[in-house]
Amino acid sequence: MVARVVTVAFDGVEARRVDVEVQLVALPAGAFAIVGLPDKAVAESRERVRGAFAGIGLALPPKKVIANLAPADLPKEGSHFDLPIALALLASMGVIPPDVTAGWAAIGELGLDGSIAPVGGALPAAVAADALGLGLICPEANGPEAAWAGGARILAPRSLIGLINHFRGTQVLSAPEPGPVATPRRDADLNEVKGQEGAKRALEIAAAGGHNILFIGPPGSGKSMMAQRLPGLLPPLTAEELLETSMVWSVAGLIERGALTRERPFRSPHHSASMAALTGGGMRAKPGEASLAHNGVLFLDELPEYSAQALDSLRQPLETGEIVVARANAHVRYPARFQLVAAMNPCRCGLGGAGKGACGKAPRCHRDYQNRISGPLFDRIDLTVETPPVTAADMALPPPAEGTAEVAARVAVAREMQTERVREAGIDPLQGVNARASGSTLDRFAAPDEAGKALMMRAGEAGALTARGWTRTLRLARTIADLEGSTGVLRRHIAEALIYRRSTAQAQGEFDRAQATAAAPTLPAW
Template sequence: MLASIATVAFEGVDARRVDVQVQQLSGGEHGIFSIVGLPDKAVAESRERVRGAFAGIGLALPAKRIIANLAPADLPKEGSHFDLPIALALLASMGVIAPDQLEGWAALGELGLDGRIAPVGGTLPAAVAAHAMGLGLICPEANGPEAAWAGDVSILAPRSLIGMINHFKGVQVLRPPEPGPVKMGARVPDLRDVKGQEGAKRALEVAAAGGHNLLFIGPPGSGKSMMAARLPGLLPPLTPTELLETSMVWSVAGLIERGALTRERPFRSPHHSASMAALTGGGHRAKPGEASLAHNGVLFLDELPEYSAQALDSLRQPLETGEIVVARANHHVKYPARFQLIAAMNPCRCGVGGFGKGACGKAPKCQRDYQNRISGPMFDRIDLTVETPPVTAADMALPAPAEGTAEAAARVATARAMQTERVVRAGLDPDQARDQGINARCSGELLERFATPDDAGRALLMRAGEAGGLTARGWTRTLRLARTIADLEGADGVLRRHIAEALIYRRTTVGAEAQFDRQTASHGRNDVPVW
């Protein structure tokens, strides 16, 4: 008897339909259990887990040759979630449950040798895909609250294989699971704890308001990581669309526990020893990397030059496109990766740089060599490069600042509301509005329409481009940054002072030595540059 049930195979966060067909053959050698359809090692081992699970609930496989076909056959199948659909199709083939009871259902789950159904990753995108196919979803009990977030889709979440059999036989009824809780994020430290570094705190606020990439350069103990850790408190919560996108990535990575979601934006901080695959995704099953786990949130790279050049340069494409494509010989896997990059680094290998007591005796060569470990194209994608000079004893003796995270977050929310209003006023469709809803993503006609500076601002930008070597990308990013500064001020147009402040934050590409000369001249002051 032939029996079948639907399941899914994952291509990034997309779930593609797979039909699991099981048939018993009388001819040939009996007792052979074959799985065909381009299965990987984990899928091929399903036959042993299914055999053990059947024995655990008191069932023996029929003395026939069993073939499980996973169609389409040319689509790679990876993961242990094929256990449950294979087992259900086999039960229908054996007559334990009626074959027509599997119609209208998709299934995924891993089987234990005692018949229990273990949780698997990717339940949320599988539930979304099942709803799109007009099917219900059978998933492990632990994944039920996660699947319920998919909306109007029928969900069955059995604890064990015997529970699933009893439900189909009418002996017990499985209740549909409720969506998991929306949990509060971890308490974000307050910006009021940071003493001194007023210029760097201003840059942090600008970066939060427009979603811009930011780099702190300063000696150890100057507060770089401290300020980066306070960025999530300045950012608005995830919108419903962003929450679904982010949760689907985390679901594929298996990081959602009991269906609990959070509206806090992701904040990922991988160690500088992380490989390219760890940052961008990869491995045998092409899991999402840190850049994708930071989708719609923040990727913080501390000790930026200590990352391998290959790992850093692998982020250049997603910083522009907002997605990562992991190439394989037989297929490509695409993951979303629209993140805000925040980085920190010392001015040189020695740490202290060329200023103040204990200054590096190898300046300027030490600084130049150390900063040259980061490629020019990578620097060109960073909108704000800010120096954080050493915090003095006088700074530490001052009382806590009058303003903290709450006040800065209110200004950021107002600036982002202005950006959203502009996009809506421009009449963009929802997809375009989501892509260009914040200044860091604004481009094309919208950038020309809303970020064109006045005559004095354009003249300053022209002089800066000629003297400092602004690339075309740098020109565009400076306009975006100036638009954000104007939004924080509540200004309708981009003026010369907004362009001037944006240029302070830009690192041009005329060479590390010229950059060091500008740093030496400014000593970290936020003065308008003279071009």
């Protein structure tokens, strides 16, 4: 007799159906074979299953056990195949009725005492099982997480013996309740940052439109403080975004006891992080920091200290919103629609080329340090903001009256304008944030007035804007107009947006002159 139990294999955040088939054959007695392209962790399941059976007082029959994981050409990775293999084997042995598992899929790792240990991916597994018309059997610790999958039936036993008793009718396992929704913490407030009013304005614009931002300034000027306060300015995750983000975190095994949060992710990897750590990969192609920041913020402090390979690996996901980890036998796709926030010193010495304690090697040290970052990556950053040293006079001032709550309220109004604009026009909701607007959406809602268009033309003719820079400047100007409550994009919105653009090396002089006119009402000297 062949016993079958359904489980899943993870392809990024997608859970694909796998049928576990177990058959007992006469010879050679005691052998246990797992076939179907298993990795090392799956191949070791035979020893964990054997040990778990011994732990609950069961002995394997004196026959050869063959466990087939179909389809055979789909790579199988992870320890979550233990439980479905064990269930199919129990059915083959007659310990449980062979038909009781027909309406269920199963995931879980077995301990040698028969306990069922938690595994990653319970939420996408539950969603996939529900789509197949099946319930999900998962470890007790994963039950609250799996219960978030809508109307899916969930069983969450603590041990293998408890599951056997449930299927034999001597014990009833109750369905788990969804885990709690964690309350966002607001320990860091924007009013704790003294001085840097221009940088705070840029941070508000970045939050309102989902734009990428780079702070450049000496140590202690508040770059990291402002970056860490960005999540408090952003609106909470929508229901759809919460599911998308939680699926990624579930596959990575980062959801504890089913607790979800509507606070947007904030990931801040160390500058020694490798390309695989940022974009995903490794033995099981786990999601990287960029995917864990999906629908949230990826903060890269000390930007030039990251390897060039790691930084340039972010160029594609910054445009497409997804990452494809390519392997010889598979392409694993993860979502990675994040907002990039970066910080760096003006040069390796830290203080740059002006003021007290200036670098004695300026401007060469300044230029060489910033040249560690490729031009194409700079071109994907919408706002480049100088953060000058905070003076003693700034530190002596009382905390600003305006903090996170006040700025977040304006950001929420601007975001609602963007969402409503897209909804009324019947456009893809993904373009409901200005930073993602493109094509006809951009032409329709971000077209500047004649004076603004003339200013854009002069910037482009001076070499200060690439084609990508032109689009991103329009998006940024649209956000500035939204914060002002303006229905149209005017010249002053274009002028402010151009101030924040970092031009190519050939147009650095024009860029510097434009920055010098940031507070002036006259036309920038392009």
